[in-house]
Amino acid sequence: MARVRRGQGELEGQVLGALSEADGPVSAAWVQQRLGDDLAYTTVVTILTRLLAKDVVARERQGRSFLWTPTADVARLAALRMRRLLDGERDREAVLASFVTALPPGDERVLRALLEDAEPGPANTRNTSPADRSGTQC
Structure with a gap:
């Protein structure tokens, strides 16, 4: 075989x-x-x-x-x-x-959240996880 x-x-x-x-x-x-x-x-x-x-x-x-x-x-x-x-x-x-x-919508949300977390500045001051933001529009 x-x-x-x-x-x-x-x-x-x-x-x-x-x-x-x-x-x-x-x-x-x-x-x-x-x-x-x-x-x-x-x-x-x-x-x-x-x-x-x-x-x-x-x-x-x-x-x-x-x-x-x-x-x-x-x-x-x-x-x-x-x-x-x-x-x-x-x-x-x-x-x-x-x-x-x-990307499927769920993966796209995770990627957007990860990119947002990686950006320096005021948008990165929130203390939330990608899962917390998965229901928000990006």
């Missing part, structure tokens, strides 16, 4: 997720075992090294190998992927506009 190929970035998310479930620093072999037998050890090490370059994991030497620890969560990794895609586009404004107009 043919193996199902993972989507781009999916394996990185799975590796980071496995690290996040660990009680402390773990080896690449631990991650490999956690994710299943269909992954080669070298694949896991490659993914961990890519995550290190993205600054979402840290490593410490133990003997001849490394122990790995997450420094960010899966949401941060997804945000980095989104940023990388955006950085690769010539017309950032058009891409952002298309992204926002394609």
Whole structure:
């Protein structure tokens, strides 16, 4: 039976997720075992090294190998992927506009609230959460 190929970035998310479930620093072999037998050890090490370059994991030497620890969560990794895609586009404004107009209303409200919270100035002095404002028109 043919193996199902993972989507781009999916394996990185799975590796980071496995690290996040660990009680402390773990080896690449631990991650490999956690994710299943269909992954080669070298694949896991490659993914961990890519995550290190993205600054979402840290490593410490133990003997001849490394122990790995997450420094960010899966949401941060997804945000980095989104940023990388955006950085690769010539017309950032058009891409952002298309992204926002394609969002479901609930996601658009959350995004608007997050952007409002990030803006300095008088509009940012309210002490309310995005959920508190989700029913307001933006």
